[in-house]
Amino acid sequence: MKDTFKHKGLRQQLVNIVKNKGITDEAVLKSIGKIPRHLFMDSGFLEHAYQDKAFPIAADQTISQPYTVAFQTELLQVKKGDKILEIGTGSGYQTAVLCDLGAKVYSIERQLELFKKTSKFLPKLGYRAKKLVFGDGYKGLKEEAPFDSIIVTAGAPFVPKPLLSQLKIGGRLVIPVGDDVQVMTLFIRKGTKDFEQHEYGEFRFVPLLEDKN
Numbered sequence: 001m002k003d004t005f006k007h008k009g010l011r012q013q014l015v016n017i018v019k020n021k022g023i024t025d026e027a028v029l030k031s032i033g034k035i036p037r038h039l040f041m042d043s044g045f046l047e048h049a050y051q052d053k054a055f056p057i058a059a060d061q062t063i064s065q066p067y068t069v070a071f072q073t074e075l076l077q078v079k080k081g082d083k084i085l086e087i088g089t090g091s092g093y094q095t096a097v098l099c100d101l102g103a104k105v106y107s108i109e110r111q112l113e114l115f116k117k118t119s120k121f122l123p124k125l126g127y128r129a130k131k132l133v134f135g136d137g138y139k140g141l142k143e144e145a146p147f148d149s150i151i152v153t154a155g156a157p158f159v160p161k162p163l164l165s166q167l168k169i170g171g172r173l174v175i176p177v178g179d180d181v182q183v184m185t186l187f188i189r190k191g192t193k194d195f196e197q198h199e200y201g202e203f204r205f206v207p208l209l210e211d212k213n
């Protein structure tokens with residue numbers, strides 16, 4: 001697992017690209033500049049790791065585009081010590097960004113192959129999530145709720161109710177909602193049954209799977 005000066009240089013260029021696309025949160029930019037994204041990808045894609053693009057990982061899934069990771073993370077407004085639930089661990093790149101920002105991260109993955117691979121890989125790099133779970137993100141993680149925020153990293157055909165109900169008051173849910181194309185949506189819990197909703201344009205994700213495995 002090598003991280004060379006060349007990788008670091010490419011990463012700095014990636015930070016500039018993401019910045020030019022409108023990301024302003026310095027802490028998020030710093031994490032993107034620090035985390036060796038090339039190590040989260042299968043070796044064939046090493047040269048592409050610092051382009052602002054999604055790429056295939058195992059089990060027909062993708063590692064999200066860095067801009068998308070930055071955009072979702074910025075919307076979460078992460079504070080040190082926040083308890084955060086991620087749906088769709090995948091490669092673990094987004095998980096690493098959240099850990100790097102000082103969050104206590106819980107992450108759920110539906111594909112056994114990815115769950116196993118990423119559970120081994122993340123601690124090797126020094127990113128320790130509180131809990132990685134093999135399970136169904138539609139259900140959230142009731143036993144650990146409530147969360148300061150929840151991030152969904154796959155396209156959700158609808159907003160799963162358990163995710164809204166597992167937010168703290170004042171908590172934030174960032175979720176791409178839609179079938180072929182998704183609208184990035186932020187819910188802020190204002191009261192037990194009161195949610196503020198904001199929409200932030202279109203993104204494309206692999207689908208949040210139901211009834212698999």
Ligand code: SAH
Pocket residue numbers: 061062063064087088089090091092093094095108109110111114135136137138153154206207208209210
């Ligand atoms: N955050 C990941 C993005 C991976 S793509 C990264 O940075 O690499 C989305 C992930 O969501 C895939 O790994 C997919 O297997 C997973 N997924 C799909 N449906 C799911 C579900 N119902 N529950 C949990 N994870 C799911």
